[in-house]
Amino acid sequence: MTDYQSLGVRPLINAYATMTKFGGSLMPPEVLAAMNEAATAFVDLQLLQRRVGERIAELTRNEAAYVTSGAAAGIVLASAAAVLYKQPDALKHFPKIAAFKDQAIVFRSQRNPYDYAIHQTGFKVTEIESDPAALRAAINERSACVFWFARGTDSVEDISLEAAIAIAAERDIPLIVDAAAQLPPVSNLWRFTEMGAALALFSGGKDLRGPQSSGLMLGRRDLIESIRPISNPNHGLGRPMKVGKEEMMGALAAVERYIKLDHAAREQYCEATVQLFCAALNPLPGVRAERAFPNEAGQPLPRCRVTIDQGVIGKSADDLVQAFLTQEPAIAVAPDSDASFYLNPMTLEPGEELIVRDACLKLLDEA
Numbered sequence: 633m634t635d636y637q638s639l640g641v642r643p644l645i646n647a648y649a650t651m652t653k654f655g656g657s658l659m660p661p662e663v664l665a666a667m668n669e670a671a672t673a674f675v676d677l678q679l680l681q682r683r684v685g686e687r688i689a690e691l692t693r694n695e696a697a698y699v700t701s702g703a704a705a706g707i708v709l710a711s712a713a714a715v716l717y718k719q720p721d722a723l724k725h726f727p728k729i730a731a732f733k734d735q736a737i738v739f740r741s742q743r744n745p746y747d748y749a750i751h752q753t754g755f756k757v758t759e760i761e762s763d764p765a766a767l768r769a770a771i772n773e774r775s776a777c778v779f780w781f782a783r784g785t786d787s788v789e790d791i792s793l794e795a796a797i798a799i800a801a802e803r804d805i806p807l808i809v810d811a812a813a814q815l816p817p818v819s820n821l822w823r824f825t826e827m828g829a830a831l832a833l834f835s836g837g838k839d840l841r842g843p844q845s846s847g848l849m850l851g852r853r854d855l856i857e858s859i860r861p862i863s864n865p866n867h868g869l870g871r872p873m874k875v876g877k878e879e880m881m882g883a884l885a886a887v888e889r890y891i892k893l894d895h896a897a898r899e900q901y902c903e904a905t906v907q908l909f910c911a912a913l914n915p916l917p918g919v920r921a922e923r924a925f926p927n928e929a930g931q932p933l934p935r936c937r938v939t940i941d942q943g944v945i946g947k948s949a950d951d952l953v954q955a956f957l958t959q960e961p962a963i964a965v966a967p968d969s970d971a972s973f974y975l976n977p978m979t980l981e982p983g984e985e986l987i988v989r990d991a992c993l994k995l996l997d998e999a
């Protein structure tokens with residue numbers, strides 16, 4: 633039998649977050665069923681991408697939608713779209729686009745490892761301070777787009793997303809929002825584009841609980857249409873970023889499920905779980921457990937911050953984070969500092985909160 637254990641890989645309980653390094657999230661039955669059904673037949677892949685996109689656009693109140701092979705791939709394709717929708721002659725030149733608009737504007741305070749995906753398109757990144765005057769000054773004839781990396785806030789220092797969208801619109805260049813981890817709330821699936829963002833990019837394998845190797849590009853039809861000729865199964869810049877028929881149908885099933893999900897009940901579970909952790913851990917000497925809000929990605933869900941007195945416990949928080957991974961079952965918790973770590977209910981399955989609580993008590997008691 634081919635399974636994790638036959639390969640010497642231990643499954644774990646995820647009390648960390650929807651982290652790619654742990655597989656993102658767990659696909660629910662309806663997503664798995666859609667993917668299994670999709671695997672039973674051949675189809676016209678381009679037609680399927682179009683039909684799935686039309687359905688997702690309808691569900692998310694957007695003009696158009698496209699299933700990508702993850703949010704980072706969405707950054708690459710969105711960068712290309714910012715050139716192609718006005719300059720289709722660039723089609724065969726990527727990533728050598730010096731003859732075309734080849735600059736993306738990024739705010740210095742939002743720089744992160746994912747903006748390397750912009751460079752894959754051949755773009756030069758113009759880094760600016762986070763204020764309206766700097767944005768206006770940076771836009772020139774070489775500018776193709778502005779990127780906004782959402783992290784649970786619509787403001788960065790002195791500029792708001794609303795102001796950035798307005799300035800980009802003044803100069804007729806698209807603003808693209810990387811909202812990979814910005815679910816929940818579910819309303820973000822349409823909120824950014826309703827504000828005027830040209831495109832919004834989401835991970836399919838985080839809170840949507842779709843295939844880990846999927847993502848969503850939502851927004852303007854003209855930009856999304858412009859990338860089809862260079863995307864799988866066609867040859868071009870996007871050919872390596874293949875999305876299979878199974879991932880397309882799984883992503884659609886994930887969106888359909890997420891739209892109908894009882895998000896209030898899910899929030900209540902997270903709040904109750906944090907209270908459970910706090911009630912169990914706070915009586916212990918040298919331990920303080922408290923509600924932390926929002927979570928690491930700025931999502932409106934709570935998690936529990938556990939702070940320890942190393943003089944009492946005799947171990948650092950990092951020691952405990954590693955010790956959780958040696959438990960049976962193994963548990964991933966989020967490091968914070970030498971004296972603290974986080975327990976995140978967002979990725980727990982019902983009942984696992986009790987396993988995490990008991991492991992916490994056991995490890996702290998041993999310490």
